[in-house]
Amino acid sequence: MQKRNISPNNFEQCVKCAICTDFCPVLKVLPSYPGPKHGGPDGERLRLKNALFFDSNLKYCLNCKRCEVACPSGVRIADIIHSARDRYGEDRPSLRDWMLANTDTMGTLASPFAPVVNGALGLGVTKSVLDGVMKIDHRRTFPKYAGRKFTTWFRREAEAAQAGYKKQVSYFHGCYVNYNYPQLGKDFVRVMNALGYGVRLLDKEKCCGVAMMSGGMFDAARRNAAVNLASVGAAASEGRLTLTTSSTCTLTMREEYPGVLGIDNEAVRDDIVLAVRFIFEAVERGEVQLAFKEGFRARAAYHVPCHMEKLGWSLFTRALMERIPGMELVPLESICCGIAGTYGFKKENYERSQRIGQPLFDNIAQVRPDFVVCECETCKWQIEMSTGVEVRNPISVLAEALDLEATAALNHQ
């Protein structure tokens, strides 16, 4: 009788089965949290009646999206909660929130002084000040700033050679690769070059905005989104896909831009792909060949980051890793590590963050791997800090396991 009965109000598809409630890691450690069902679709309906039904406890949402993965009705629960914080939340972001959210600005400020900043961030006295004044927990280990940004390295050392490749891709490196861990970006460029692809930077790249959204700065995130989508679109118009190495940046640009920020990214959404997926599919189609080093041996545990779970792409990583001869890959139970980006840095969240991740830490201790494979940089900080086990991006693992010269030879015929 109704021509279309799929309401644009996605919360109406909820049948109140409450499965999401069972998958919420916050609810397990914070009983006063409303939970995904009541904070999401139930709450949305109540908030439409009266904005006073907004529960400020929703700021404790990790945005892990495990509720959405669990939902049999396709309700975008975390998006609903996030959007409600945007629309109804009254907490003003603090200086701390601003600094944690503006990864670009902080990275640009810190990079030239990396040794000093890194040294200072490691000092007990700095940590006490950050803890006391800024409410950034003193127990948290800060990711180090790199002395030379990835983009600086790329322009000086790699860019000139890229035009020599017939096939081209663009790279969205993200803040982490640029300011904290350029090695991953270098690994990516080496692998792609070996596969026969030249790598280009985007015309203009901004932080994907995930940290801003987490800190409640939705308009700033919208501005970044516009810049990134324009750049991805420009690359696509020249026939280049935009590859990524961070699962969170990928999910943010593909899913959160429309779902939370209300920005239509339909035209370029599928041009944003994680490198692991791209490589796996290219190998499957026979477009590229891989040659591995003799004698590579590793026992690795695979942690599926929440946003990888939401993308549904962890199988690409697993399949690619399992192609490596000598690789023993042990899948860990898929649960949230607890850090959720900048969430776990905040003093008020630290304890909860560690309690959420504890079962994962225990699982890793039990498996005793050489390293953990994981596509997310903040999971890396959390797991390394909490277990002492090194965490590697699958692209870095690939860079190490591949015989790059032999691979390049195979792909340049």
Add this chain to the structure above:
Amino acid sequence: MNNEYDVIIIGGGITGAGTARDCALRGLRVLLVERGDIADGATGRNHGLLHSGARYAVKDGESARECIAENRILRRIAPHCVEDTQGLFITLPEDEEAGYGLDYQQRFIQACRDAGISAEAMDPREAVRLEPSVNPRLIGAVKVPDGSVDPFKLCAANILDARLHGADILTYAEVQSLILEGSAVRGIRVRKRRSGETAEYRARVTVNAAGIWGQAIVRMAGAQISMFPAKGALLVFAHRVNHVVINRCRKSADGDILVPGDTVTVIGTTSTKIPFEDCDDLNVTPDEVALLLREGSQLCPTLASTRILRAYAGVRPLVAADNDPSGRNISRGIVCLDHATRDGIESFVTITGGKLMTYRLMAQMATDAVCDKLGVSEPCTTHTALLPPTVDNAFTAGTPDGELVCECENVTMGQIRSAIRNFDIHSLADLRRRTRVGMGTCQGTYCVRKAAAALAEAQGSPADARPLAEEYLGERWKGMMPVGWGDTLREMEFMQRVFKAGAPSTFK
């Protein structure tokens, strides 16, 4: 409870509740009897529209004036039952073609002003800003002081206040006959439906406020009244689509009022004459659903794709004018009959017709008639005396009373317990009318077990939780059936799956 009263009121709808309150406030010893739960007839089966009176302004200035006066009174005496949403009367291009264009709008505005209703023409774009869900094709809009009213709360508040002033309230007691002595009504004989016992109650005056069922009461006194049951069907949409009441600025027709009430939006209504025997078991037909959806989408296009929670229907107690028993000249106005002058039956008053909006005025008229017979000269104060809250609301999260029972409607265990303490609750439907438990998206699937357990425990028979839950789900199911497609169908399937064991009879 003694057996002698100044006045017995038959009917626990809004009219009876209001009359009981007015009589109690004027110092009378009052008994109200209701065959079911309070507010489970027409009172709870309407839009919940706090009429400004604008709807009646052109055709029936007197009704319009009554409405706006009562509208102002209700905002004052029952702020907790009323929401000041404002209302729009919109003109669509097709209304213009049908002769209800902007000329009619001018007539409408003038008629509103003549009745004392503020009516302000708005630019269509301004109307869209005020109510973004309104049909953007509108060519004109008039803003009026409509609102929404919670009829369950309003009725319960009147009942509570009557009781606070000494009235006895007897629910689930059906009047079997009137005690007639000579030409006078001296009381009632009732059968208590829960225990099966019968009892007699005597009073100096008896008021018939039984709505459509009042025709049978009049017959018990040996007189006749011609009533015509008119079914009105309504649809409940799953969330608040609009925040301002939306009406069509034209002659009243089916499905032309869209009211935001509590967490939902309600469209209605239809008007179909039905036989008396159908009054106790109303069903909404596919044609009615189609008509309401079609008309609703004219007011607010997103209704075409919005989930519908359920369909329901009520019966208007339309009364034929005494000189025209054929029913051709039906009144929607208030009918207050003193059967002494009309039929020669002493001590018997019938109050009927009217509408939710004018219940207080109806109660005042009935109470005036009662006081007249009893020689009581206390003045009416219901236009200024505030109504009390019905259920305690503030419960702290983390305490047993703060535990959420119904997550869709945010009903706490404390509210459930408070309702059970304050009212005569026998079923989850009774509890729903007091608290909204199970009125939300899942129609009780999620909360029914908790609510049934709480009620069964309060009744001292924890083993009865299951039948309570099954009865309730059966009632919910009935309302979902006429709109059983899309997400509502998925909900029904889920409900059925969860409660398969011992499913309500309608499930089998």
